[in-house]
Amino acid sequence: MTQTSHSVTPGGIGEDEKGPVTVLLRGPSEETWGPIWDQRDPRAMNVLAITTRLDPLEWVDACEQQLGELPVKTGAIRIGTPIDPATPERPTHETVDLPLTAVERPSDLAELYTAINLYITEWLHTDQQTVIWLESLTPVIEHVGAKRTISFIEALTERLRMTGAVAYARVDPRDHDDHTLSLIGNAFDRVVETEGKAAITADSREERVLRALRTAGELSVETIAGRVAASENAHHPEGRDLANARLVEIDLYHAWLPKMADSGLIDVDWEARIVELAVEPTRVDALLAWRDRRED
Amino acid sequence: MSQDDPIGRSDDDCEGRSVYETHHPPASDTSPVVSVAAAIAAARDTAPMDLVPPLESVIDTDSLRSQFEEPADDLFSFRYKDCLIEIDDTGGIVVETDRPRRPKRDVPDRIRRLVMDRYIPGTGTEQTERRQAILAAYTYLRNQGSARRSDFIREVYPCYPGEYAIPEGGWWETVVKPGLSACPDVAKGNAMWYYVGD
Numbered sequence: 001m002t003q004t005s006h007s008v009t010p011g012g013i014g015e016d017e018k019g020p021v022t023v024l025l026r027g028p029s030e031e032t033w034g035p036i037w038d039q040r041d042p043r044a045m046n047v048l049a050i051t052t053r054l055d056p057l058e059w060v061d062a063c064e065q066q067l068g069e070l071p072v073k074t075g076a077i078r079i080g081t082p083i084d085p086a087t088p089e090r091p092t093h094e095t096v097d098l099p100l101t102a103v104e105r106p107s108d109l110a111e112l113y114t115a116i117n118l119y120i121t122e123w124l125h126t127d128q129q130t131v132i133w134l135e136s137l138t139p140v141i142e143h144v145g146a147k148r149t150i151s152f153i154e155a156l157t158e159r160l161r162m163t164g165a166v167a168y169a170r171v172d173p174r175d176h177d178d179h180t181l182s183l184i185g186n187a188f189d190r191v192v193e194t195e196g197k198a199a200i201t202a203d204s205r206e207e208r209v210l211r212a213l214r215t216a217g218e219l220s221v222e223t224i225a226g227r228v229a230a231s232e233n234a235h236h237p238e239g240r241d242l243a244n245a246r247l248v249e250i251d252l253y254h255a256w257l258p259k260m261a262d263s264g265l266i267d268v269d270w271e272a273r274i275v276e277l278a279v280e281p282t283r284v285d286a287l288l289a290w291r292d293r294r295e296d
Numbered sequence: 297m298s299q300d301d302p303i304g305r306s307d308d309d310c311e312g313r314s315v316y317e318t319h320h321p322p323a324s325d326t327s328p329v330v331s332v333a334a335a336i337a338a339a340r341d342t343a344p345m346d347l348v349p350p351l352e353s354v355i356d357t358d359s360l361r362s363q364f365e366e367p368a369d370d371l372f373s374f375r376y377k378d379c380l381i382e383i384d385d386t387g388g389i390v391v392e393t394d395r396p397r398r399p400k401r402d403v404p405d406r407i408r409r410l411v412m413d414r415y416i417p418g419t420g421t422e423q424t425e426r427r428q429a430i431l432a433a434y435t436y437l438r439n440q441g442s443a444r445r446s447d448f449i450r451e452v453y454p455c456y457p458g459e460y461a462i463p464e465g466g467w468w469e470t471v472v473k474p475g476l477s478a479c480p481d482v483a484k485g486n487a488m489w490y491y492v493g494d
Contacts, residue, residue, distance in 0.1 A: 053477075080478075105415060244326075246483035246492045250334070250344045251327040258352035270348070 020189030021160040022153060024137075025170045026181070027193060046073035046126060048119045050112075050134045052080055056100055058245060059135075061223070062230035072128045075099045075119045079106050080139055107143040109152045116156065120163050132160075134169035137184065141176065146183045153187040205248070205256050207288060208232070209275075213266065214284045218276040221257065221268075225249035314339065316391040318442055320364055326485030328364040329357050331442055332389060334490050336379055338441025339391040343494040351376065403431050407479055414478060417470055418459070426458035429467065430475030437482060437491045444488055448472060 049059045056076035064070050078100065101115045116132065123130050141149050153169075160167055169188070173181055185191045205228055212219060212227040219227075222245075229245040257275060260266045267278045277284065316339040320331035333344040333351060340347070351357055355374045360383075363372040367385035374381055382390045411430050416423040433452045437443050443451075445468065452472070453463040460467035476482050481493025 244483045244485060247326050247330050247485055247490060250330045250490075250492065253345055254333050254347070254351040255327070255329045255357035258350050259357075270350075 021166050022157050022188045022190075023166070023168045024185055024188040024191045025168055026173055026185070026191060027170075042067040042069050042071045044128055045071045046075075046123045046128045046130045047071045048075045048077065048116065048130060048132045050077045050079060050116070050132065052106070052134075052136045052139050054135055055226075055245075058226050058230055061226050062233075071131075073123050073126060073130075075101075077101045077103055077112070077115050077119075079103050079112065105143070106139040109140070109144060109148065112140075113152065113155060113159075117159060120159065120165050124163060130163070130165035132165060132167035134167065137169045137171045138175045141171075141180065141184065146180045149184060150187040153184075157187075157189070205252065206260060209252065209256060209260065210265065210277075210284050210288060213275065213277040214281050214288075218274060221253055221273040221275060222249060224275060225252055228252065313392060313394055314396055316393070316441070318389050318440065319444075320387040320389060321444065321487045322364075322387060324485055324487040326488060326490075328361055328387075330485070330490065331488065332360065332381065332383070334441040334492075335389045335391045336376055336381065338439065338491070339379055339393045340377070340395070344441075344490075344492060346494060347376075401435065403435060407431070407434060407481075410478060410480075411475060414475060416475075417466070422459045425456070426467075426471045427475075429453075429456035429458040429472055432456040433472045433476055434479055434482070437476065437489055438493070440491070442488050442490045445473075448489075 047063065049056060049063070051059055054062075056078055059076065060070070060074065063074070076099070080103075099119075101118070103112045103115055105111075120130055120132075137149065140152070144152075156167065159165075171181065171184065176184075208228040208231050209224055211231075212224050216223075225248040226245045229248045232248070253273075257266065257268055261268045261278075265277070265279055265284075267276045268274070269276075316335055318331065318335050318338075320328045324331070329351060330344070333347060336351075337344040337347055351360070354376050360372070360374075362368065363383050363385075364387055370385050372383045378394050380392045382392075384390075408431065411427050411434075414427075414430075416426045418426060429452065432455065433448050436448065436452050440447070449463040449468065453467060457463070458467055458471055460471075476489060477484060481491060483490045483492045
């Protein structure tokens with residue numbers, strides 16, 4: 001029997017041994033992961049991210065930003081489009097120690113199951129719980145229909161119960177009819193309705209840039225754009241389309257970074273496209289705290 | 297644009313100048329700075345990130361944003377190198393440059409391979425024509441800098457229908473939209489598609 005809860009922070013999901021092992025998060029795409037971040041200790045988990053739109057490397061950035069550090073083990077499966085080739089400015093998944101598997105066709109559920117099982121099995125010897133994220137069920141449902149998707153979830157659930165792992169999958173209700181959503185929901189141990197409003201933050205892009213640099217000190221424009229996009233997507237109030245890192249990068253380059261450089265907050269090497277914090281981190285803290293108080 | 301050639305539109309006038317027109321929709325979540333940068337980049341045959349110096353060096357981008365959000369004037373204009381940019385109070389963007397436009401007709405090999413390797417619904421001939429539709433949409437966007445869904449339907453579909461009777465549904469949803477999404481130098485905002493490569 002599927003249990004449905006309506007909560008922004010579904011407490012205790014998958015935390016105890018008798019808890020659900022499969023959780024369907026129903027909500028706007030950009031909001032739905034918040035409940036997972038809020039409750040997890042990165043030192044007690046291994047995470048397997050199964051991405052459909054998000055670049056696995058952007059996911060690593062978002063994961064680290066949200067948790068403060070990366071989980072003990074991380075891996076990724078990319079469903080659908082091929083992964084962009086590495087460039088000198090852009091690290092490969094190997095340089096960030098992210099084992100990556102590609103499942104090119106969302107319809108190939110046998111390959112997807114095999115890929116997931118390989119990670120679960122490999123991590124069985126660790127002390128951490130394996131947490132699986134499926135960024136979106138939509139491509140799978142669209143390619144194979146509800147019935148085969150449900151069979152896949154049931155097979156996966158059985159394997160998860162045997163190994164003590166848990167899985168979260170997201171579905172945006174706007175992408176499917178009610179009947180399909182109901183069928184899919186019944187295949188999960190628990191369905192959580194997520195809402196976006198509670199997660200609103202008023203951070204401007206300038207503040208997000210400062211937060212990224214406060215931690216790292218120096219970053220490429222491309223990396224900053226990835227982090228800003230990930231942060232905006234994690235807090236978007238109305239669940240609209242993902243902030244695209246490539247478009248954020250153009251906005252930062254042409255508008256925000258020159259302004260911040262003029263105000264003395266950052267130094268920018270425009271040729272190398274490297275940004276460095278030009279003030280002490282404590283001044284950034286004071287600035288951000290002042291803005292937080294002003295917004296309160 | 298000629299109905300016979302959806303890719304090679306040239307709005308050159310008789311004096312060799314070219315005029316580039318686009319639009320930033322009010323409902324867009326994407327910064328209007330991106331739309332303006334994409335328009336200038338398309339007019340100058342370069343990538344938005346390869347425009348040096350940044351726009352902020354020649355125009356206060358806060359006032360640029362204001363023109364889209366709460367326009368104070370009927371027409372807002374500024375110059376960026378050899379381009380004259382005019383923005384009207386409806387979000388229309390016009391870039392006029394002295395350099396003649398040279399529409400790109402070729403598709404980079406990596407994009408062609410990517411499209412050829414993609415799963416495309418349909419039988420043999422249908423798949424071939426639908427791949428051509430993706431490549432035509434890509435080339436159209438590459439030359440335009442930015443485009444809305446309706447632009448693709450209006451400008452690309454008539455010449456590359458991919459054996460679909462109507463553009464809505466199969467042609468856009470299962471062929472062109474996912475095909476464009478897979479291209480690494482294409483970025484999608486909530487209301488516009490942008491070409492961000494060079």
